[in-house]
Structures are given as C-alpha cells and as structure tokens.
Amino acid sequence: MTATLETGPIGARLAADLATAALGLARRFAAGATLWVISPEWAPHAHHVAVEFVHPVIVGKRALPAVALTDADPVARARLAVRPGDVVLAVAAAADPRVRDVMRRAPAWGAGTIWIGFGDRPAPGSADHVLWLADPDEMTPATGRFVLLYHLLWELTHVCFEHPALLAPEPDCADDVCITCSDEGRLGEVVEPESEPFGGALVRTATGEERVDVTVVGPVGSGDLILVHAGAALTRLEAQP
Known part of the structure; x- marks a missing residue:
C-alpha cells in the first residue's frame, strides 16, 4: 500500500477512511438500514453502487438493500424515502449544491452519510464518512481508480459481516440522564x-x-x-x- 493518497491508488488515509466507513455501513445494514445512493451529475455511478450492494455477485454474500435515487430534485426524493437508521451515499464533487443540501439535512432524517468524490474535499463535518481522491482532473470520475472506491466499500462491508462481533451497535449512555x-x-x-x-x-x-x-x-x-x-x-x- 502506498504511503500517501496522491502517489497511489489507495493511500494510508483513504484506506483508514474506507475501513471506518465499511464498519459503520455494516452496522447500519445489520440493524435493518436501506442504502440510498445519489449522484446528480453521474447517475450511472448511483446505479452502479446500488447494484453492487443488491446483487450478491460472490457466492455466499448477502444481498443488501440499496436504491439509486436519480430524480432531478434529490433533496425532495430523499426526504420522502429515507427513514431513521438508513444511510445516504453520495457520489459527487464537493461543490455540488444538491448533494451538500442532502448531506446537511440527513441528520434530521436520522440517516448516516457517506460522500465519495474527487478534487477539493468537502468541509469537515459535511458527512459521517468521506472517501476522497485528491486528483482534480475532471475525468477522474471516469477512471477505474474512482470506481474502485465503492467496490472496496462493498467488499469491506462484507468482510465486517464475516465478524459478527463487530456488528454490535455502539452502546448508548447507561445513565438515566446523560x-x-x-x-x-x-x-x-x-x-x-x-x-x-x-x-x-x-x-x-x-x-x-x-x-x-x-x-x-x-x-x-x-x-x-x-x-x-x-x-x-x-x-x-x-x-x-
């Protein structure tokens, strides 16, 4: 594995981000979540991500509920679809105003968030998990390196399922009043x-x-x-x- 994000397909920071995102996603799925995928500029990526999770391409892997939302107004569509405990995954550049709006509203809907993109990173706290390539080239979303991000997210999520002890939700406060x-x-x-x-x-x-x-x-x-x-x-x- 390369030492930095810029010099190889998957750098140390991105590898850690992928592992953390996969664990969080696996825990949500184990608790009954649906994954809602948006990509206003690149609808094929939204469909591709959803298919990866729904279609158990490897024998013995479970099909996981995932839906691509490709409406012109992703905020309105996600508002209707998303339920507490679900996850919204966006594939978009940090400047996309529609995705930024969905990400900032998702906590009010009770949803977790994952943002996959390239170039300038979103502001800190914009999503629960950010999986990012620093390459500013506008052709980055058409590369295999970009697609590799959500393929790895899918694979690592299933790795987490192979270790059931990891899937227990984080404990709530034990005190009557926190x-x-x-x-x-x-x-x-x-x-x-x-x-x-x-x-x-x-x-x-x-x-x-x-x-x-x-x-x-x-x-x-x-x-x-x-x-x-x-x-x-x-x-x-x-x-x-």
Missing part, C-alpha cells in the same frame, strides 16, 4: 410551520416528528433547518450559498 446528551442541540427540519401563535412548528428530527416552540427564532417555513433543545428551537441554520 449530561452531554441532555445539553445537546438536535438538528430538525421543519415539516409544517406554526399555524397559530405559540402552537409550535411540526419538526422532523432523528427520533421522529415533534412540535417545537419557535418563539426564539421567529417564523419558520417548511424545509428550514433548526437546532432543537428541550422542545424549543435555539437557532435557524442559514441556507447554503
């Missing part, structure tokens, strides 16, 4: 704005839909992203440029 979690702002996406004063807005979070007091942030519209704490919206996230 100081860290209880003080945490959760991402929410507004489903229905407030229809009457102090009636609260209907908001979707990773744990489901709930009514949230939006007095602090003022009027909200459907699709707005807010941070929720103790039943109230603390702040509104600005739309991305």
Whole structure:
C-alpha cells in the first residue's frame, strides 16, 4: 500500500477512511438500514453502487438493500424515502449544491452519510464518512481508480459481516440522564410551520416528528433547518450559498 493518497491508488488515509466507513455501513445494514445512493451529475455511478450492494455477485454474500435515487430534485426524493437508521451515499464533487443540501439535512432524517468524490474535499463535518481522491482532473470520475472506491466499500462491508462481533451497535449512555446528551442541540427540519401563535412548528428530527416552540427564532417555513433543545428551537441554520 502506498504511503500517501496522491502517489497511489489507495493511500494510508483513504484506506483508514474506507475501513471506518465499511464498519459503520455494516452496522447500519445489520440493524435493518436501506442504502440510498445519489449522484446528480453521474447517475450511472448511483446505479452502479446500488447494484453492487443488491446483487450478491460472490457466492455466499448477502444481498443488501440499496436504491439509486436519480430524480432531478434529490433533496425532495430523499426526504420522502429515507427513514431513521438508513444511510445516504453520495457520489459527487464537493461543490455540488444538491448533494451538500442532502448531506446537511440527513441528520434530521436520522440517516448516516457517506460522500465519495474527487478534487477539493468537502468541509469537515459535511458527512459521517468521506472517501476522497485528491486528483482534480475532471475525468477522474471516469477512471477505474474512482470506481474502485465503492467496490472496496462493498467488499469491506462484507468482510465486517464475516465478524459478527463487530456488528454490535455502539452502546448508548447507561445513565438515566446523560449530561452531554441532555445539553445537546438536535438538528430538525421543519415539516409544517406554526399555524397559530405559540402552537409550535411540526419538526422532523432523528427520533421522529415533534412540535417545537419557535418563539426564539421567529417564523419558520417548511424545509428550514433548526437546532432543537428541550422542545424549543435555539437557532435557524442559514441556507447554503
């Protein structure tokens, strides 16, 4: 294996990222997840990834639920399709505004995220797992090296299935009240704005839909992203440029 990403097909950093992403994906699949794949600019990649996971090409490997979402509006389609515990995988450049929007909303839907791409990396925290080639060449998505990323993700996910002890979910807080979690702002996406004063807005979070007091942030519209704490919206996230 090469020492750096730039000098070989799979460098040390990318290898570690692949291993971590595969383990997280395997755990999600083991818990009943569906993988939703988007690639607004390169629909064949979305189909290819989905087929890799659905089709058990190697004898003895399980078929895993994966669907390519190739609608013109991936945000609207993913919003309808994704359920808590699922995973959204994007194949796109970091500058793709549609993918950036899906990635930032996914936590409110309760979904994990994986982003595969090339050139400039997305900003830190843009996805749970980033599998990236530094090559800025616009032809990179047409190369075997690029396709190799999701082939390896598929293979390593199945390697994790061969070791069932790895598939146990990470333990939740054991205490009745976790100081860290209880003080945490959760991402929410507004489903229905407030229809009457102090009636609260209907908001979707990773744990489901709930009514949230939006007095602090003022009027909200459907699709707005807010941070929720103790039943109230603390702040509104600005739309991305």
